[in-house]
Amino acid sequence: MQLGIIGLGRMGGNIARRLMLDGHQTVVYDRNSDFVANLVKEGARGVADLPALVAGLDKPRAIWVMLPAGAPTEDTIGELSTLLDTGDVIIDGGNTFYKDDIRRGQELAQQGIDYIDVGTSGGVWGLERGYCMMIGGDAKVVERLDPLFATLAPGVGSIARTRDRVSADDRAERGYIHAGPPGSGHFVKMIHNGIEYGMMQAFAEGFDILKTKNSPSLPEDQRFDLNLADIAEVWRRGSVVSSWLLDLTADALASDPQLEGYSGAVADSGEGRWTIEAAMEQAVPVPVLANSLFARFRSRQQSTYGDKLLSAMRFGFGGHVETPKK
């Protein structure tokens, strides 16, 4: 099948590669012409601008936009919408806020252009392992594009079948789903990332307790000098917390047990915040997801104004003077 791809960074480039490895044709564009040139060497057709991309595709066209969410994606889709014809489809594979998808889907529908949003998990591993995809949009269009999704997805692989699972639709078992109308793909991916934050923070807190169990502040007979790399490793086998995040933790600890190579100033992307917003709209209590996000906010600061206010109040009522941070 044929696909236009805009945005050839780590994600977009590897999506093109995985498709080509399975025999699909790609027409690719990036404002960085080096990225285009690289993929051309690997078999893609390269173009120099959006009109050339549109001109180079057969109708009905399918164009995958893989750009940072917000203005880059918005502007590109805006320009594309002036170039495409009825029946063409724009696929947003980035991390767009799902309400923008809903709006865009409605706007493009008025022009007869289909809009598909794909929440894509897989990161740097996707080329090799495949991409787990959550897809929103019209069912018929998703059906038409199925050869692409089937290639990009991990496939059934060696993962054990879920007991009692009965479904006429085997796509989930092959690593992609049609979640619902436009926006639903990114919504499901957004919640995925919210859960990811919570799981990561659970590991972070647990390993922090393991690490500090050797603290001189504890009574000597209650200190343990634990081998964290071994602990991560053993939990990979038969324990309740076994998971890909644990595998990655074991990787990291095997080569750098003190984690000295990491800053600990932890970034967050939009999905974590949007997840909390969705929870608030739906009145769902989400203490773990929210506190995971807040831990990242806090990790990026030396000291907060709020902390200083606590010190000030403690001085006020008790004359306490805080000792400086260690």
Added chain:
Amino acid sequence: MQLGIIGLGRMGGNIARRLMLDGHQTVVYDRNSDFVANLVKEGARGVADLPALVAGLDKPRAIWVMLPAGAPTEDTIGELSTLLDTGDVIIDGGNTFYKDDIRRGQELAQQGIDYIDVGTSGGVWGLERGYCMMIGGDAKVVERLDPLFATLAPGVGSIARTRDRVSADDRAERGYIHAGPPGSGHFVKMIHNGIEYGMMQAFAEGFDILKTKNSPSLPEDQRFDLNLADIAEVWRRGSVVSSWLLDLTADALASDPQLEGYSGAVADSGEGRWTIEAAMEQAVPVPVLANSLFARFRSRQQSTYGDKLLSAMRFGFGGHVETPKK
């Protein structure tokens, strides 16, 4: 190798079975004689009381106690200590609080009896998959008992090797570790369970948002009627949150997508609380682990006194009268 086992419930019975399947001898006791009789049919030697158990084992004896933490374990070990000889070893495979292990280890050492604590993960799946074990105690004794641990553990299996892992000790890769002195095994297992609470709550919150995304309180064009079983299934393949807990979630949703068979009054065992205590002793911030525990506390109540006090304050300052719970 030979092992005495006290407590033949789900865990203890299956531990005996897994050992016998690999050719070890077991001498078993439970105050419920039916449990003893069942294992005798499967090849164990059964005894009727602790003295008989001790009499039936070769020196140096090894006895695995697999009883509920607290009084049952404490009393049994107390009685055992009066029956055993120098060089014998007591193994506590239950969910004992690690400070009790430290104390017991010190007390038994004075009698020349060795004490080993084994944090055991695997639950109902252990017979088939093996038990992930975190072991505390004297290194030489742990070494002597190695044949037992090697049998009980899952083994290397088909799990991919951790990149960059270099270690002279391959036990972690076979599913068990010697964590350190007495208490360290249960300590590591305790933290494991703390992390487990956090991961579970992360999934619970995320699926709650997915479920309520179809709520009539939302604008109609922003509702999605999502297939949660498919979502759990697709995330099992290539997503960042893939994990055994997700596998179990997919199992549960495949057969009961509304989860109508579950009460939602979620129990907690000691480990979750002890994890928070350890964090407080070590001044480690653990918002996710603690809030996971609190969510369970809350789940077991219809209404709290604290909630009523909020209503009372709201009435006090604003004349607000709360509508009854839905």
Added chain:
Amino acid sequence: MQLGIIGLGRMGGNIARRLMLDGHQTVVYDRNSDFVANLVKEGARGVADLPALVAGLDKPRAIWVMLPAGAPTEDTIGELSTLLDTGDVIIDGGNTFYKDDIRRGQELAQQGIDYIDVGTSGGVWGLERGYCMMIGGDAKVVERLDPLFATLAPGVGSIARTRDRVSADDRAERGYIHAGPPGSGHFVKMIHNGIEYGMMQAFAEGFDILKTKNSPSLPEDQRFDLNLADIAEVWRRGSVVSSWLLDLTADALASDPQLEGYSGAVADSGEGRWTIEAAMEQAVPVPVLANSLFARFRSRQQSTYGDKLLSAMRFGFGGHVETPKK
């Protein structure tokens, strides 16, 4: 001074009363004519619709809108804006989201109409105690309306002066401030309410522990049957937690120590959620404010889907069956 008032509910009606008691003239409107009639008896001039309200005020007109945030306020201000003249001012005293204020301020400025937003704290007590007001808008307009604010505010009263306070502007000490441009008044009020949620939840949790200290699940010699009304009372005198919320708690406990008259299904208004949104926009960690909100969400539900998923996972890995909720 003269003021038009739209919306004569508990807040709007008492604002009119407090102004009239101090000699101001009010021209009042509510779609419920009984509310108008009541205030006419107390000295207000009543009108039957918005055009009559506008016609009945001297230029430059000042009109206070005291309606529920969202559509009622938005629609009314929309209609007013077609009736008013350059130099008139609309005051929104409700609980409007501050970003709506910013937008409205910009829109109305294009018509030469001034816009003032007033975050108003005081609830049912305001008539007697005065209203604490946080005002956003053009400084000159706020200055022109000062006689109204000075009357509505509590005044200096008997509250001790803040040590070291030096300020050319004594309005804060009289109970109102000019916070900044349009939106800033409601923004400050919004944060006030966020803090209020946190303080309330702190009391709720603390009293819950006091209450349950008599639980049969505790060892008998560690139970206390505490008099919560006395505790609230004693803390009002010289303790660090003395506060108006504690006064209200003491009120409630004096007449209903079991709080049996309260449902405990605690409502939340927009401010709590908007506060969390603001915190997320500014990357401020707000665990206490967010968890206070989540406690209210949880209080309104019997059981969550998330809780059931926890039960399902526990059954999956451990065969645990939860006992029903007590």
Added chain:
Amino acid sequence: MQLGIIGLGRMGGNIARRLMLDGHQTVVYDRNSDFVANLVKEGARGVADLPALVAGLDKPRAIWVMLPAGAPTEDTIGELSTLLDTGDVIIDGGNTFYKDDIRRGQELAQQGIDYIDVGTSGGVWGLERGYCMMIGGDAKVVERLDPLFATLAPGVGSIARTRDRVSADDRAERGYIHAGPPGSGHFVKMIHNGIEYGMMQAFAEGFDILKTKNSPSLPEDQRFDLNLADIAEVWRRGSVVSSWLLDLTADALASDPQLEGYSGAVADSGEGRWTIEAAMEQAVPVPVLANSLFARFRSRQQSTYGDKLLSAMRFGFGGHVETPKK
């Protein structure tokens, strides 16, 4: 009335002073003889050791121990118990863990010595404002010591009476209560401090959002440059959050609006942690109290091992490299 006082630091010294100002006699001891000498100048009788203290008091003796909780208090009470006679009473006015009180009360009762625990709030302000006291112990002994408590307490003062309050016991309104048996006084004080942590953190978070509302990361028309000192001041008048902690906040902001004089590495004492322990024993969800404590733990660290693990995992699944902390 006559009272022996051990420990003449800020709290103990001022307690002696407040008692003497009302005509009581004090016999005072501190291992720092300067502290003793200072109080002797103000009218106290000074002694050089515990035997002299005991010798200098009339029977039945009453001795107030005002030392740091833990070993200093424990050792002193241990020594005292060997010196005192049946009918004497030891008062622990420090911050002892209430379970230690329960134990001590039982031990001393076997010697015929009474034990009273007094949770004392008032800090540096107590001399002037009086101490809010929560008292545990035998009712008759508390009654006998009433003249001391009545003097130390703030008294009714100018605080408005609680509506609907009807009680034969007016002590709460004068600023002290008999909470119950030994330990109950410190238990109530412990919960007081837990609530205090939560209220402080609520203010800290709210003011942090106010402060950062001027951040360059926000769209220009959505920034407000707020006067935090004025905001604290105005909330003192008629707002729902008015409280002593807010008064202290206003004090601090009046003289140092940037709070540059405070380290923000916020200490915590035992009460906050014990409150969480009590909540866990009683299965009470306390997200706000716990997260307030965790915020303090976090405030004292530059970076946590857990944060670094988050960075490591993010690198693992996404190749993300964190930018250093600002």
